Amino acid sequence: MILSSVGLISSIVFRNTPLLFAMGVAYGMSKKEKGIAVFSSVIAYLTLLISMHVHLKLMGQLVTENMAFVGQGMVLGIHTLKIEALGGIIAGLLAAKVTDRFYRLQLPLAFAFLAARSRSQSSR
16 A cells, blocks of 8 residues: 555656656756746647647547557647657757747837846846
């Protein structure tokens, strides 16, 4: 009973390895604003998953039985291709590159609520 509970609790790490890879790669590869890069990597990974889901759906290739035999599965509640850690690495690299390139971008006034962090830091 106790061992199965510990196994179930620790399995959360192994089931979410691609997401952890995305976060770790983004943190390690970004030169500026590491926190924003990590957040961006999560968004990039989720966008990658949902994009694959939409593609499979539009092509009529979503399967409901024997998903593992065709390389599909449920990842974070999204029926998608199982690309495992490679998807996390891709999302992390992309997020680090985009964050380093655009971290100083000033948004138009209509999006000022997104820039609240930089305004509060400049007043310190």
